Amino acid sequence: MDAQSYNTALADLRGVRDAIRKARAQLVKLEADRDKQIVRLTGHAKASAERIAPAAGLSVADVVALAPALAPDSLADSDAPQPQPAPETAAKPPTELTPQPQPGAAAAAVDTVLPQPTVPAPTAASEAPVAKTPAATDAPRALPSIPEGDRGNAWCTHTSGLVSTRPNFTQQARSTVFLDTTTGVLVHRNQTHRLDLGTATAADILTAVFHAIPEGVERIYITAGDPWHRDADRYPYLRDAVAAWLNAPIPGWRTDTGRGRDRMAGHFVHARNPVGRYQRESGEQHVEIRSVGEWFDVDGDDPATVRDAFVLLWQALRRHWSDAVLMGSPSQTGRDLWTRTIPQRGQYADGFPVLSEELRGLLHATAGQGRNELLTPPRVPEQLPQLVEYDRTFAYAKHTWKSPVGTPRRITATAFAAWSEKEQTRALYGCGHWQVRVTVPDAWNRVGLLPAPAPGERAWHYPAEPGTTFTTWAGGPEVHTALTNPIQPWQIEILDGILWEDGKPLDDWAKKLKETWTNLSAQAHFQGDAQQARAAHLASRAVRAILLYGIGSFAQRPRMVTGTTPRPMERDVPPDAEIIGFDDELITWQKPTGFSRDPNAHPEWAAAIWSGARAALLTQRHRDDDTYAGALHAPPGTVVAFRTDALYLTQPQSWPYHHQPGDYLLRGHLTGPVTAPTTEEELLTLRDAGRAALTTSGQEA
Template sequence: MDAQSYNAALTELRTVRDRIKKSRAELTKLEADRDQRIARLAAHAKAKAERIAPAAGMSVADIVALAPQLAPDDLVAPRQAPEPVTPPETDAKATARQHAAAPARNDAQVQPAAPPPQNSTTPPADATPETSAPNAPRTLPSPPAGEEGDAWFSHALNLASTRPNFTQQARSTVFLDTTTGVLVHRHQTHHLDLAGRTAADILTAVFHTVPDGVERIYITAGDPWHRDADRYPYLRDAVTAWLNAPTPGWRTDTGRGRDRMAGHFVHARNPVGRYQSDDGTTHVEIRSVGEWFDLDTNDTPATVRDAFVLLWQALRRHWSDAVLMGSPSQTGRDLWTRTIPQRGQHADGFPVLSEELRGLLHATAGQGRNELITPPRVPEQLPALVEYDRTFAYAKHTWKSPVGTPRRITAATFASWSEKEQIRALYGCGHWHVRATVPDTWNHVGLLPAPAPGDRAWHYPAAPGTTFTTWAGGPELHTALTNPLQPWKIEILDGILWDDGKPLDDWAKKLKETWTNLTTQAQIHGDPQQARAAHLASRAVRAILLYGIGSFAQRPRMVTGTTPRAMERDVPADAEIIGFDDQQITWQRPTGFSRDPNAHPEWAAAIWSGARAALLSQRHRDDNTHAGALHTPPGTVVAFRTDALYLTQPQNWPYHHQPGDYLLKGHLPGPVTTPTTEEELLTLRNTGRATHATTRQEA
């Protein structure tokens, strides 16, 4: 084989590689659809694994792995549960009992349980045996036994969140509608010819119009990265191609200074393109304003500019050195660091957990609850679809967070405590490895997240008698033990316990006051454009808190890079090739956890747990009432979506415009065909919101 034939064969091989990638993506999509259909079939009262298996082209074992409730009796080992330790009646439980609609029942059951004897990932002896099915539920990790696991319960060496001793520098910013070509720079408006709306076209037009330099370009409309979306199977592929298209005079930014965010960020809807001039003197970002808030078709670049000005002015009332960074998450974390105490207990900062504990929290602490409940658990036809959205929800759960050196609480340690100590620990700042059992007469939604097939996928077991092993935060365990219907049985396998602290309280209070101020402006301002700008600014404050909390979680990083085609051998060995053209290859590779001084997944986990629990039950002290899914009749909950709840009937829940309150946001009168996919739910949601808005206007 000569060199020409060799190069031609390489080109053909790359074509086959791309076809395989597309085929695998389609196969994954089909398998996910199949698994969802199996789950719906398994909910039928007379469902049998033996009938579903041939219809799905799978083995009975594979079906049982997806739907454990279909396991034949002879596959399940008999359980020998120890005598439960029953906690004393608490005020919270007494209050919950006053609102109970169920008949009399046993008290809540919480008990220690011995962890698996050897490998920490071995399932408990009384669980359904594992199968080798590829779609079997994930087994969550836990710390190893003995000294090896105990060593996890520490902080990373010389790594802590500290108050910055510098002032962030503001960046020159413009706002561009790539559909109309309207560009707003400070108080000036320009009209650009963007030609094909490529990154090169945008950079050329903007720098020709603003010759003194721009460091950030916000796209307000047009989504230019989707311009060739019909040529690609997925939006992400179209975005990748747009970001990495040739940009004469520019190259991918390699990072600089403290804000070392080198390289493009590939995201299906809100990507970030980072470029530097060939001479290295100019650095610029192209970003989507969708990171901050959703826009209407009538929102102009000038309105968006005004929203950012109002946001900056409102934040300056609480932070004299506030600067709006590129994204809400960056801005949120920067503002938080400027609330770290300069004197007192935490003046030296907040230490970062060991990498092992951060990895454990990453694997075992999910974020928002997203669950669609389908027939037969709800009717085929709904009498209505009613949406309740918790206003500024996460701000409700920042008043208490974990601090100090984490302690390991083994099953044996937990068993040695008094009942009072056990209850106090479970209601404190902790993250617990538990075995939970759904009561035999349970007829409502699931209460605790459990690992499901797929990367970081979760579901919420609700079938009576189901036993499963998972990790959960204190707020969710509190709900499981004291809910207004029937307490669940909880067995402690292992746990992490911190001291209670308030590292986020000052930060969150300032953001809540900023949000309240801007929300009030939006309601009373006489100028419609300024009122709209204030509303957008208030949504941006929500994003700062929401994504700021998410950034504390510090997921393992995925780096995207490019390599010239002529230097293909330089692509990192552990990288996945995600695209290429005639000039360069685009790849991505995981880099694990960085030494981020502001990584605090324990704070994000605690807030997410509190928010998930509040979707189930939340007390309104001033009104002496409760709200949430568990305060609705069985069979009326259709879906959970992060901080929103979808029901079949309206509720008389109090709303005082406070963080965490349930706002009636949409009401679609029935009959409504029950949604069975997320797309169908979102379509009905949008219709319900429009219908509700029209009804309010007419009233």
């Protein structure tokens, strides 16, 4: 680009900037007008938030916030004085785990014996500690606790009649095609077609595909083109564009209502990987339109290569599961394969019982997933000397060897304090989920070790400021790491807890997937044909997705249902629904439906694996090399970010890598000086640049 082009582009950029400012100002004005009209409507005697919400494109809660007089009757007494809970320490006497500093603690091994817990004498400070909260405009959300007495003890049960059992049927494979909506290339088995997709609406795709394959198909994977983003410029959010694309009318078709054992009904609105489910109005044919991005990232791969990847994946899984079938998503496939490893003899031959809904709800609210944290100046330099990315290979597969089983036991602070040191140590090494009060040591100069609730739904942060005190829930691996870390032990007070027996419900499943991943990775490395090598690599990534999303599906989050209502029938929008989009014809909404009676809901397994993975980002022992890796084994001030199973540093490390699950793989290396990222977008931009630079230099592991 020459100087003239550069100056012209700058002028164009300023024009875009000004247009954005005007649009934002107009949006603010429109929102203010909307709010005034909502308030004005309260003057009508029969005004109701349920009627006004869909007309305004807001949820009922948003309308009530603007006009409290419209609050439903069920909320009329919400301002009445409520009984205040007893002080936390009165109901739950804390057990404080006060580690005794030992000589050479800074260089101590990670697997040292847990320090002896002591019960502190009651003091004003221990009864009412002052928590230092992070600087934020909103207060951190409060995490739930287990109720006292018999009511709380009743949570530690299983749901009657809800058990994970081995299936007595064989999944049926579905006829599948792979379509590039940019080029129109369609691959069906060994045949390749070139389609005219018009504007690539769902109607265009279904018409073209069923014309090319008259016998019909049941699943269409989009390999490139993202057709659901075609009209993104017309909508403020991608989800709105996706919902409009999915819900556009298709002559002769309607939204699928589900069928058979694999009962998935309705569209799934997702900004990047949506699922459209359609059926003929006659009900004779059902078809899904899905993104192959659910399985792996496609980097310019043609539909034939993607097809070969799925064929290799299926063949590799068949070596371990004779009845393996690839279902629509990795999570569905993962859970189906797991059910086929449930033992037919032994203690759990009758299946694995599902926890009570109350305990599942507690785990949902208190057990986060991956650690995502960006450390910004002054915690890191304004100019980073380097940015080095280490990614834990197939990370979650490292933490499936032990999982909680059996009837959970509630361990109160009093009960924990009454145990011997050996019993306390065994409990914290075991499969547990603990409510703890944490104090960061006064001389701490590293990253935070335990997650704490932050403002925002399901948001977490990791306090590291010396002297900070906070209350949170954490899994056994993280509590153990905080107590035995190689830098300086943290002070932990046990307030409450849930403890299970140690078991191996996922071990056989995970071992088979790890072997499948290893074989496909080897094929990708040694295959002489470039296309087949690429297909094997994609298949190995799909195995990773099966395990990763299979574990996530055990968490069984409360379900969110998406639906549409014609504009003339807006009063039929459910009163507890949130409006997520609308046009001249349809209102698109979503609403939570709580926990379903899912026989394969095991959030305790997902929580234990996630906790172990977060702990391994801090410290992980490599026994064969007699060394350690992780954020706590890098110099102070060199950690820039955590991203699920990746770690970003300002210095390269000599951590061992043997192509095993959990090993730290060097993925990117950007030489400095590098301006420290302050947003996730900036971090991802630097990540991509670092990976490209490492590929160019040929230093990959």
